[in-house]
Amino acid sequence: MNLKPIFSRIKFNGMKAPHPTRHLNRIEKLATAIQERFPEINRPEKIKLKHAKWLISHWLEEKNYKTTTRNDYLRSLKILIEALGRSDHWIGELKLKAKGAGGRPRTSRVVKSKKYYQ
Numbered sequence: 001m002n003l004k005p006i007f008s009r010i011k012f013n014g015m016k017a018p019h020p021t022r023h024l025n026r027i028e029k030l031a032t033a034i035q036e037r038f039p040e041i042n043r044p045e046k047i048k049l050k051h052a053k054w055l056i057s058h059w060l061e062e063k064n065y066k067t068t069t070r071n072d073y074l075r076s077l078k079i080l081i082e083a084l085g086r087s088d089h090w091i092g093e094l095k096l097k098a099k100g101a102g103g104r105p106r107t108s109r110v111v112k113s114k115k116y117y118q
Contacts, residue, residue, distance in 0.1 A: 001031050006044050006083045015107040023108065026076035033059050044080075049090055052077065056094060082110040 006027070012020040034051045035041050037059070041051065055077060060070055078096050091097075 001035050001042060001044060003028060003031055003044060006080065009083045009111050010079060010108060011111055012108050020108075022072070023076050023079060026073055027080045030055055030073065030077055030080060044084060047080075047084060049086075049093060052081065052090065052094055079108060079110065085112075 007024060010023075012023070031044060031047075033055060034047060037054065038051060041047060056074070060073060065073065074096060077094075078091065081090050081094075
């Protein structure tokens with residue numbers, strides 16, 4: 001699966017050295033897992049909500065990761081969802097924390113304008 005357009009939309013503003021690479025590697029693992037389970041998904045644009053639900057309910061459970069690693073994968077999944085341009089409905093449906101006021105500003109963001117990624 002070609003994730004280059006997705007990766008070009010993700011910006012890591014001021015995030016320290018190993019963390020951006022870890023997020024990108026996790027996103028790649030998530031996409032590979034979806035492609036192995038659902039062979040018809042050959043482009044990231046074809047990822048649907050049911051595939052993200054499968055990742056959370058089956059794939060993460062099967063891997064039996066510790067809580068912190070599981071949370072890291074969920075954070076990366078959230079970035080992937082935002083980079084795909086999916087609605088906030090997905091975030092609520094997957095029971096991931098929705099964007100809200102307060103807290104620390106995020107160091108990663110997704111560019112929505114097409115002029116920044118080509």
